[in-house]
Amino acid sequence: MKKTQNYDHKKIEKKWQKIWDKEKTFSVKEDSKKKKFYGLIEFPYPSGDGIHMGHVRTDTAMDVICRKKRMEGYNVLYPIGWDAFGLPTENYAIKTGIHPTVVTKNNTNTFRRQLKSIGFSFDWLREINTSDPNYYKWTQWIFLKLYENGLAYKKKMLINWCPKDKTGLANEEVINGCCERCGTVVEKKEKEQWMLAITKYADRLEKDLDDVNYLEKIKIQQRNWIGKSEGAEIEFKIKNSDKKIKVFTTRPDTLFGVTYVVLAPENELVQQLSSQVKNWQEVDKYIKEVKGRPEMERTADGKDKTGIELKGIKIINPVNGEEFPVFVADYVLGGYGTGAVMAVPAHDDRDFAFAKKYNLPIKEVISLGGEASKSAEQAYIESGVMINSGKFNGRNNEEIMSEITKFAGGKMTTTYKLRDWIFSRQHYWGEPIPVVHCEKCGIVALKEKDLPLKLPLVKKYQPTDTGESPLALISKWVNTKCPKCGGKAKRETDTMPNWAGSSWYYLRYADPKNKKEFANIEKLKYWTPVDWYNGGMEHTTLHLLYSRFWHKFLFDLKLVPTNEPYQKRTSQGFVLGEDGEKMSKSRGNVINPDEIVKNLGADSLRTYEMFMGPFDQSITWSSDNIVGSKRFLEKVWKLQDRVTDNFSDSEEIITLINKTIKKVGEDIESMNFNTAISGMMIFANGLENQEKISRETYLDFIKILSPFTPHICEEIWAKFGNKKSITLADWPKWESSKIVSGKIKMPIQINGKVRGVIDVNSDLNEDEITKIALSNKDIFKWTLETPIKKTIFVKNKIINFII
RNA sequence: GCCAGAGUGUUGAAAUGGUAAACAAACUCGACUCAAAAUCGAGCGCUCGUAAGGGCUUGUGGGUUCAAGUCCCACCUCUGGCACCA
Numbered sequence: 001m002k003k004t005q006n007y008d009h010k011k012i013e014k015k016w017q018k019i020w021d022k023e024k025t026f027s028v029k030e031d032s033k034k035k036k037f038y039g040l041i042e043f044p045y046p047s048g049d050g051i052h053m054g055h056v057r058t059d060t061a062m063d064v065i066c067r068k069k070r071m072e073g074y075n076v077l078y079p080i081g082w083d084a085f086g087l088p089t090e091n092y093a094i095k096t097g098i099h100p101t102v103v104t105k106n107n108t109n110t111f112r113r114q115l116k117s118i119g120f121s122f123d124w125l126r127e128i129n130t131s132d133p134n135y136y137k138w139t140q141w142i143f144l145k146l147y148e149n150g151l152a153y154k155k156k157m158l159i160n161w162c163p164k165d166k167t168g169l170a171n172e173e174v175i176n177g178c179c180e181r182c183g184t185v186v187e188k189k190e191k192e193q194w195m196l197a198i199t200k201y202a203d204r205l206e207k208d209l210d211d212v213n214y215l216e217k218i219k220i221q222q223r224n225w226i227g228k229s230e231g232a233e234i235e236f237k238i239k240n241s242d243k244k245i246k247v248f249t250t251r252p253d254t255l256f257g258v259t260y261v262v263l264a265p266e267n268e269l270v271q272q273l274s275s276q277v278k279n280w281q282e283v284d285k286y287i288k289e290v291k292g293r294p295e296m297e298r299t300a301d302g303k304d305k306t307g308i309e310l311k312g313i314k315i316i317n318p319v320n321g322e323e324f325p326v327f328v329a330d331y332v333l334g335g336y337g338t339g340a341v342m343a344v345p346a347h348d349d350r351d352f353a354f355a356k357k358y359n360l361p362i363k364e365v366i367s368l369g370g371e372a373s374k375s376a377e378q379a380y381i382e383s384g385v386m387i388n389s390g391k392f393n394g395r396n397n398e399e400i401m402s403e404i405t406k407f408a409g410g411k412m413t414t415t416y417k418l419r420d421w422i423f424s425r426q427h428y429w430g431e432p433i434p435v436v437h438c439e440k441c442g443i444v445a446l447k448e449k450d451l452p453l454k455l456p457l458v459k460k461y462q463p464t465d466t467g468e469s470p471l472a473l474i475s476k477w478v479n480t481k482c483p484k485c486g487g488k489a490k491r492e493t494d495t496m497p498n499w500a501g502s503s504w505y506y507l508r509y510a511d512p513k514n515k516k517e518f519a520n521i522e523k524l525k526y527w528t529p530v531d532w533y534n535g536g537m538e539h540t541t542l543h544l545l546y547s548r549f550w551h552k553f554l555f556d557l558k559l560v561p562t563n564e565p566y567q568k569r570t571s572q573g574f575v576l577g578e579d580g581e582k583m584s585k586s587r588g589n590v591i592n593p594d595e596i597v598k599n600l601g602a603d604s605l606r607t608y609e610m611f612m613g614p615f616d617q618s619i620t621w622s623s624d625n626i627v628g629s630k631r632f633l634e635k636v637w638k639l640q641d642r643v644t645d646n647f648s649d650s651e652e653i654i655t656l657i658n659k660t661i662k663k664v665g666e667d668i669e670s671m672n673f674n675t676a677i678s679g680m681m682i683f684a685n686g687l688e689n690q691e692k693i694s695r696e697t698y699l700d701f702i703k704i705l706s707p708f709t710p711h712i713c714e715e716i717w718a719k720f721g722n723k724k725s726i727t728l729a730d731w732p733k734w735e736s737s738k739i740v741s742g743k744i745k746m747p748i749q750i751n752g753k754v755r756g757v758i759d760v761n762s763d764l765n766e767d768e769i770t771k772i773a774l775s776n777k778d779i780f781k782w783t784l785e786t787p788i789k790k791t792i793f794v795k796n797k798i799i800n801f802i803i
Numbered sequence: 804g805c806c807a808g809a810g811u812g813u814u815g816a817a818a819u820g821g822u823a824a825a826c827a828a829a830c831u832c833g834a835c836u837c838a839a840a841a842u843c844g845a846g847c848g849c850u851c852g853u854a855a856g857g858g859c860u861u862g863u864g865g866g867u868u869c870a871a872g873u874c875c876c877a878c879c880u881c882u883g884g885c886a887c888c889a
């Protein structure tokens with residue numbers, strides 16, 4: 001037989017990428033006759049470094065899934081675009097003087113070339129770019145809708161301020177008190193900021209998690225972040241005043257154990273009470289001190305609690321009329337609950353520590369039955385029986401929650417840790433916020449016909465030290481007319497964070513060229529929701545939550561057909577450098593995909609990325625191990641020589657191919673790509689000692705391999721005379737009757753230890769197998785002297801003799 | 804502290820309660836070669852033994868079971884997330 005030429009990955013990969021491009025193989029249209037599948041990956045930020053191995057891993061995974069779905073007959077949408085606004089581009093522009101638009105264009109060109117060189121089956125006709133005015137027109141439009149509906153508002157507040165990046169940060173962007181991006185310690189700064197009222201959706205964002213198919217850990221993280229907490233709101237009257245302090249507590253059962261109340265330094269009530277506070281100077285000094293401290297210090301681990309009493313203020317316990325002091329302390333947070341807590345030192349660790357430090361009384365109201373007293377080393381926070389609590393004595397603390405709340409004149413309520421989303425950024429390279437500040441009318445939104453509000457061309461992008469956006473320096477742009485009264489007005493100079501464009505991009509993919517609306521509802525009805533969205537865990541509390549919020553808002557306006565944007569969400573682990581550290585330029589451990597594609601080929605790279613380990617785990621890159629993937633493809637290539645027409649495969653091979661088809665199909669669905677590939681390696685190895693293989697079996701194998709390594713499979717597929725792309729081939733079916741072969745290997749155990757293995761027909765019954773087993777030389781000797789007490793037989797699995 | 808997840812060869816790892824280490828990589832030996840690479844073949848958890856053949860082994864300690872990496876209890880370590888959230 002004629003030997004095939006060597007596997008020339010460069011030639012093959014170039015050839016097929018050209019064909020896919022020319023024939024627009026992966027471009028799709030709505031087709032009501034076909035069921036759709038919408039697979040989504042997080043669109044990349046086009047940085048100057050080009051794509052990295054992390055992109056390759058997630059894009060390959062979703063590419064495998066999408067390619068399989070196509071072969072199963074789905075109309076598959078697998079789109080790509082660029083999340084192009086953002087700081088690194090702006091910083092690069094500042095450094096080099098090249099306009100961000102140009103930088104972005106260069107970077108996206110690189111990304112596009114790289115992604116194409118790996119053979120992803122993206123629909124390139126739907127490519128989008130968040131920094132394109134045709135796109136951000138609609139980001140601005142959605143903002144206006146939010147504004148119209150009272151969900152976007154301006155607020156003077158202490159914000160997280162990164163002194164290096166010179167910008168405000170959302171709470172989610174502050175990690176351990178540091179800027180997520182550059183690691184600089186975040187400061188507090190008072191500034192007017194645009195806010196989005198995501199908290200209004202907190203309950204739905206929490207509850208609707210029940211209806212989506214996200215990985216459990218993703219749901220848990222979102223739930224923790226939203227931080228739903230049920231409890232009671234209770235008012236404490238201030239003595240000799242008409243003012244009240246409202247507290248939130250999850251433990252109304254401990255009301256009789258309150259010995260003081262604490263206000264957050266930010267709580268407005270503190271200022272209102274100032275005239276009655278005898279030591280106001282001291283208190284004022286304390287508050288200023290706390291506010292000036294960076295958040296990191298205030299919340300540092302194990303930090304000593306500080307506080308100061310508001311002398312002259314007494315408060316009355318609504319359940320028993322007792323009077324006690326009021327404190328201001330830094331361990332109470334202004335932004336959570338009501339910014340005030342009732343302190344029950346006997347049954348709360350923090351209150352306990354504070355009470356010990358300031359020598360405040362500790363009153364026990366729940367008893368385990370024994371003595372957990374004031375001298376105890378810690379608070380008793382478990383449940384138990386009520387004591388010292390008037391009419392509630394003797395009852396279990398958990399059953400009296402709502403009863404005692406009512407008794408105290410309070411009400412049961414729910415609070416969330418989630419805060420409103422700080423939406424302003426003081427930067428150039430983002431979507432301008434489409435409002436003006438009119439001298440007469442105040443804040444006025446632009447009219448829809450005036451969108452997009454384009455970024456002005458400038459020469460300098462430096463953020464200002466005053467905390468204003470660089471846009472503020474462009475007076476020609478800033479000074480404008482009020483759309484309402486025509487009078488003098490100034491444009492808003494803050495821009496949106498880059499979470500804005502990514503909060504709705506998956507909708508634009510359904511209708512990327514639409515000039516009249518962000519996406520046509522009929523098209524959205526066909527394509528959405530996204531069936532499967534894969535992305536990084538680091539976006540769970542940011543992008544994923546933000547976009548769910550925007551989507552729900554659009555749903556409420558009946559602009560999108562579904563309540564949730566993403567039906568299923570999974571995530572991948574990082575690809576680490578060979579030293580086990582995160583790949584980064586400064587560490588010098590970056591592996592460049594271009595190099596790998598050039599030297600070993602896109603198909604080898606794809607195989608290795610899928611084979612290297614479990615998809616959801618972080619994994620260390622190994623330049624050694626990747627050769628195994630290349631060798632596998634060489635082997636597959638050479639197997640062509642053994643294909644024989646009019647040949648029937650052995651029973652062994654028929655079983656093997658059926659098993660492999662089943663395994664690969666199931667493993668792709670569950671994202672066990674590594675075992676799917678090992679299964680195909682086993683198949684290829686299984687053919688090693690066969691001189692011939694049927695064309696049918698070989699091509700079935702090529703079909704199931706093709707989602708992983710499309711180029712080589714297209715080539716082989718075409719070599720066997722197929723005119724149409726393997727993309728259009730049917731996913732092979734397996735037959736359960738062909739999976740169990742007649743002969744099986746059955747281990748034989750003596751007392752649970754394997755002592756031998758026998759080859760038997762799978763349809764034999766227990767007696768027949770026992771006979772064969774006992775005549776086996778490895779088993780025989782064990783049963784010589786001791787009688788068999790018991791036999792355990794599991795069909796097609798095992799036989800175990802107890803002696 | 805709280806919430807997830809994970810601890811298996813030299814390495815990446817695999818294993819519906821049923822032969823632990825599949826599949827790969829590295830390594831050793833052999834074939835081919837003047838030689839090297841590539842390729843092919845053999846070996847490759849620890850341990851006793853010349854061998855035949857035993858014994859041990861999935862973080863630690865207990866338990867359930869004919870049978871446990873897998874289930875249950877306690878503990879240790881690591882990774883990720885949250886963290887004074889009342």
